[in-house]
Amino acid sequence: MVQPCPAKIGDTLDDVVTPALIVDLDAYERNLGTMAALVERAGLRLRPHAKTHKSPEIALAQMARGAVGACCQKLSEAEILAQGGVGDILIANQVVGAVKAVRAATLAQRVRLALCVDHPRNVEELSTAARTLEASIDVLVEIDVGNRRCGLPPGGSAVALAERVAAAPGLRFLGLQAYHGGAQHIRDFRERRAAVRQAAEQTLRTVEALEAAGLDCETVTGGGTGTLLHDIEAGALNELQAGSYVFMDADYGRNLAEDGTAETRFESALFVLATVMSHPNPQRAVLDAGLKALAMDSGPPLLKGVPGATYTRASDEHGVLDLERENLLAHGQRVLLIPGHCDPTVNLYDWYVGVRRGRVEQVWPVAARGALA
Amino acid sequence: MVQPCPAKIGDTLDDVVTPALIVDLDAYERNLGTMAALVERAGLRLRPHAKTHKSPEIALAQMARGAVGACCQKLSEAEILAQGGVGDILIANQVVGAVKAVRAATLAQRVRLALCVDHPRNVEELSTAARTLEASIDVLVEIDVGNRRCGLPPGGSAVALAERVAAAPGLRFLGLQAYHGGAQHIRDFRERRAAVRQAAEQTLRTVEALEAAGLDCETVTGGGTGTLLHDIEAGALNELQAGSYVFMDADYGRNLAEDGTAETRFESALFVLATVMSHPNPQRAVLDAGLKALAMDSGPPLLKGVPGATYTRASDEHGVLDLERENLLAHGQRVLLIPGHCDPTVNLYDWYVGVRRGRVEQVWPVAARGALA
Numbered sequence: 001m002v003q004p005c006p007a008k009i010g011d012t013l014d015d016v017v018t019p020a021l022i023v024d025l026d027a028y029e030r031n032l033g034t035m036a037a038l039v040e041r042a043g044l045r046l047r048p049h050a051k052t053h054k055s056p057e058i059a060l061a062q063m064a065r066g067a068v069g070a071c072c073q074k075l076s077e078a079e080i081l082a083q084g085g086v087g088d089i090l091i092a093n094q095v096v097g098a099v100k101a102v103r104a105a106t107l108a109q110r111v112r113l114a115l116c117v118d119h120p121r122n123v124e125e126l127s128t129a130a131r132t133l134e135a136s137i138d139v140l141v142e143i144d145v146g147n148r149r150c151g152l153p154p155g156g157s158a159v160a161l162a163e164r165v166a167a168a169p170g171l172r173f174l175g176l177q178a179y180h181g182g183a184q185h186i187r188d189f190r191e192r193r194a195a196v197r198q199a200a201e202q203t204l205r206t207v208e209a210l211e212a213a214g215l216d217c218e219t220v221t222g223g224g225t226g227t228l229l230h231d232i233e234a235g236a237l238n239e240l241q242a243g244s245y246v247f248m249d250a251d252y253g254r255n256l257a258e259d260g261t262a263e264t265r266f267e268s269a270l271f272v273l274a275t276v277m278s279h280p281n282p283q284r285a286v287l288d289a290g291l292k293a294l295a296m297d298s299g300p301p302l303l304k305g306v307p308g309a310t311y312t313r314a315s316d317e318h319g320v321l322d323l324e325r326e327n328l329l330a331h332g333q334r335v336l337l338i339p340g341h342c343d344p345t346v347n348l349y350d351w352y353v354g355v356r357r358g359r360v361e362q363v364w365p366v367a368a369r370g371a372l373a
Numbered sequence: 374m375v376q377p378c379p380a381k382i383g384d385t386l387d388d389v390v391t392p393a394l395i396v397d398l399d400a401y402e403r404n405l406g407t408m409a410a411l412v413e414r415a416g417l418r419l420r421p422h423a424k425t426h427k428s429p430e431i432a433l434a435q436m437a438r439g440a441v442g443a444c445c446q447k448l449s450e451a452e453i454l455a456q457g458g459v460g461d462i463l464i465a466n467q468v469v470g471a472v473k474a475v476r477a478a479t480l481a482q483r484v485r486l487a488l489c490v491d492h493p494r495n496v497e498e499l500s501t502a503a504r505t506l507e508a509s510i511d512v513l514v515e516i517d518v519g520n521r522r523c524g525l526p527p528g529g530s531a532v533a534l535a536e537r538v539a540a541a542p543g544l545r546f547l548g549l550q551a552y553h554g555g556a557q558h559i560r561d562f563r564e565r566r567a568a569v570r571q572a573a574e575q576t577l578r579t580v581e582a583l584e585a586a587g588l589d590c591e592t593v594t595g596g597g598t599g600t601l602l603h604d605i606e607a608g609a610l611n612e613l614q615a616g617s618y619v620f621m622d623a624d625y626g627r628n629l630a631e632d633g634t635a636e637t638r639f640e641s642a643l644f645v646l647a648t649v650m651s652h653p654n655p656q657r658a659v660l661d662a663g664l665k666a667l668a669m670d671s672g673p674p675l676l677k678g679v680p681g682a683t684y685t686r687a688s689d690e691h692g693v694l695d696l697e698r699e700n701l702l703a704h705g706q707r708v709l710l711i712p713g714h715c716d717p718t719v720n721l722y723d724w725y726v727g728v729r730r731g732r733v734e735q736v737w738p739v740a741a742r743g744a745l746a
Contacts, residue, residue, distance in 0.1 A: 001723050002374045003449065003743045017472065017746045051689060073690040076376065093690065096650040096661070096705055099390065118651050119704050149691055150651035150659050181688060277469040278491050278523035286523050288469070291670055291717045293745050297687070314670070315554060316424060316716050317446040317466065317745075318522055331492050332469055343689050344664045347721070350374050350743055369743075370376045370723055372666050372690075373390045 007353040011360040013334055018275040019289040021349040021366070022336065025356040027269035028246065034265060035245050036065040042232040047071045047090055047221065049243025052343050054368035055352065056084020058246065069112070071221075071241050075100055076371035082111045084367060090221065091115040092177060092241055094142070094150060096122055100373075101129035104137060105170070114138035114219070116177045118151050123164050123171070130170025138174040139165045140219065143206055145178045145199035154178075154202035159209050166215055175217035176210075178203040178236065184226030185251065189258045193230045200234035207236075225266070226252050247342040251298035271304060271336040272345065273353075274319065282326040285309070287319040289337065294319070295344035301337035311337065380726040384733040386707055391648045392662040394722040394739070395709065398729040400642035401619065407639060408618050409438040415605040420444045420463055420594065422616025425716050427741035428725065429457020431619065442485070444594075444614050448473055449744035455484045457740060463594065464488040465550060465614055467515070467523060469495055473746075474502035477510060478543070487511035487592070489550045491524050496537050496544070503543025511547040512538045513592065516579055518551045518572035527551075527575035532582050539588055548590035549583075551576040551609065557599030558624065562631045566603045573607035580609075598639070599625050620715040624671035644677060644709040645718065646726075647692065655699040658682070660692040662710065667692070668717035674710035684710065 006017035013022070039046040048062045050070040059070040059081055069088030072078050078089045088111065095104050095115050104126065107113050117123050117139055130137050141162045144151035152158045158176070166173040180199040186192040199222075207217050223231035225244040231237055244252055247270035255263045274289035291314050294301050300311040300319075308324035319337075323329065339345040347369055354362035379390035386395070412419040421435045423443040432443040432454055442461030445451050451462045461484065468477050468488050477499065480486050490496050490512055503510050514535045517524035525531045531549070539546040553572040559565035572595075580590050596604035598617040604610055617625055620643035628636045647662035664687050667674055673684040673692075681697035692710075696702065712718040720742055727735035 001738055001740060001742050003746070006746060015472075019745050094650045096648055099388075118653060121704055144653060148657070149686075149688065149693055151653060153653075275469055277467045280491060280517060280524060280526075284521070289745075291668065291714075292720045295664065296670055297664055313522075315522065320522055331494055341664075347665045348743065348745070365374055367374060369374050370721065372392050372662075372721070373376070373379060 003350045005351045005363050007360045007363060009360055009363070012358055013273060013355065016273055016353055016360065018273050018334065019293040020273045020353050021346065021351065022271040022273050023352050023354045024269045024271065025354045025361055027267040031246050031248065031266045031269055032061060032065050035242065038228070039240060040066060044232065044237070045239040047239050047241055048246065049092070049241050050077060050081055050368070052243035052346065053246055054346055054366050054371065055364055056081055056086055056367055057364045059084070059086045068239070074371055074373060075103055076373045077368045078113065079103070079107055080368040080371055082107060086111070088112045092179065092221070094118060094122060095126070098125050098129070101125040102133070105129040105133040105135040108135040108137045109133060112138070114140060114174055116140045116142040117161065117165065118142045120161060120164055123161065123168055127168035127170050135170060137171055139171045140174050140177040140221065141165065142177040143203065145180050145202045146183065146195060147179060147181045149181065151177070154206040155209055158206050159213050162210055162215050163213065173215055175219035175221070176203060176206060177221050179222040179224070179241065180227070181224070184224045185255070187254060187256050189256050192227060192255065196227050196230035196234050200236035203236040226255055244342060249298060249342045250302050250338045250340045268338045270342050271338060272301065274335055274337055276329050276331055276333045276335065279329065279331045283323050285321040285323060285329045287321060287335065288317065290314045290318045291316050293348060294337065294339055295341045295348070297344065298340035301339050304336040304338055306335060376723045378724045378736050380733045380736060382733055382736070385731055386646060386728065389646055389726055389733065391646050391707065392666040393646045393726050394719065394724065395644040395646050396725050396727045397642045397644065398727045398734055400640040404619055404621065404639045404642055405434060405438050408615065411601070412613060413439060417605065417610070418612040420612050420614055421619065422465070422614045423450060423454055423741070425616035425719065426619055427719055427739050427744065428737055429454055429459055429740055430737045432457070432459045441612070447744055447746060448476055449746045450741045451486065452476070452480055453741040453744055455480060459484070461485045465552065465594070467491060467495060468499070471498050471502070474498040475506070478502040478506040478508040481508040481510045482506060485511070487513060487547055489513045489515040490534065490538065491515045493534060493537055496534065496541055500541035500543050508543060510544055512544045513547050513550040513594065514538065515550040516576065518575045519553045519568060520555055522554065524550070527579040528582055531579050532586050532588070535583055535588050536586065546588055548592035548594070549576060549579060550594050552595040552597070552614065553600070554597070557597045558628070560627060560629050562629050565600060565628065569600050569603035569607050573609035576609040599628055617715060622671060622715045623675050623711045623713045641711045643712060643715050645674065645712060647708055647710055649702050649704055649706045649708070652702065652704045656696050658694040658696060658702045660694060660708065661690065663687045663691045664689050666721060667710065667712055668714045668721070670717065671713035674712050677709040677711055679708060
């Protein structure tokens, strides 16, 4: 069920079997460096989200540039990161059910593992498993600072759950998770900053309430690529989870900076290489990359370097391009697409093809591809 | 990179690791039987589309009930079907480029292989590969009967390409592919029928033009689950490619029958099993199945058997449910989701978990998961 690698070292883009997931290694490395410098200057810890890349190789490259570890969304991702050598992992999410609690405790026997809770029943499950296996799991209480997804309201109920965690054998209260996913995609600079500031106030208020109850927050974690500067400025978080910066979605590129221009701090480093498989008339070309090759939830991909060609319609295995002029593309020609949303696009592939100056330099497995559980 | 199987034989649904892809074996088998009977009564050949299920086991089950073979969209899917014992395969799509042409010819050495063309350059590539490998590839000319994707216009240009195919060493002209994907999802019965009739007229006209040029169409293929009765009635096709019937998307269930009621010929047989991982307030529950567990291009999934609960918002790893009343769901509870679009949902999983009367009876690999190339 693992697909063969679509390229070999030294190939040109014309040799790669399409569709394929391409990493522009120069842009990727610049993104790693830009983020490392930003976070270091801010005096914060970076724990990049591996749900973007699902690759121990990339997590280790981020740690080599100063990241304190990785975070991920799923237990199965954490297990694969650990297999790949990542020793400090935060599952920035709930791990629910007795069976998964045992797996988490097993993992905590060999790596430093933290995870989030928002329900007393889950605290009990995790404590039982950790105690049974003589493991120690670090636990963050998740609060809902505007995301309207998981997490308790800021303030009192979070304190009550934190007290349960602190009292639970096998668990160690580590602090708070306060992630505002909705703020990541607010286009306007001031609106986005306002949402982050409001989330930060709620977070700081909860930290104070915890301190008043005798519970110190060693870690206050959250943030993302879309709100990076606001997260730093707002000052509530001491650990940032930004992950998308490594590749940069087309969608995040639509966020605006303070002067109203597009944010350009990070570069598009991830592409899908596709082939023009049909070109039935001068106004239409069809690519071999559709819904099974590109996540469309943040809109269709952009074409790199083909002005006048627009990806307008996807079916399972086809992408229809509208062409403004004749002779924009030829039958059999390859094009690079910038995915609207990198994370679920990466999850469709088994291999990264790393390219520099037109040649394949590295191939990496998408080791946690399909790690849903 | 292959995920561990989320279940073992004899498990109950409460034992299965979530998210997981569940097949209701009774409903699935009824769907197989209903389609076999329908197509037999119509005197047509059925070649179910394996892009839906990506499983040689399921393709062979369809053939055991009378299907003449399988069709698929990608060369890599065809290779995997062949490995799994399917000996008669149509790639209902273009296979473009010299490297893939060689792979196709290699495959044609061991199974009966047909594929589609809509460009003379592609005919040359395939002929060169087939001649070199002393293989024979069956070739259909694809015409565009309203789908506005691949394919030549009906009539003269299709005849010209068919003549090229017939003259090309290593290739055998097999007939026409005339698929109208857009018609599959027209809700209104009469509008849908009209679109299919128009497509059928164009197809029949092209068949006649080919005959006038001395080229017989052994196979005229197309159709789908959404237009099944119209395809049979319209009489242009002698081979049907319907695939979704095996599982039935929530989306196809929105097509209306002649009396204005929902089509109910086939049953939902595919589900995603998910867990309530967070339940922060009485109006909201959060599932562990989001964009990486469910294709959302045809809308969010429906919940099976939980009236008052609506899947309203997906992020990468979360699905947010709005709850109309208190106590609809409990923290840790499992729910079954009916995917809006089965094909790209299946492609996110490594395993099918086949369930009958509440117990896991079979597990099958999604063998062609990720077979994009």
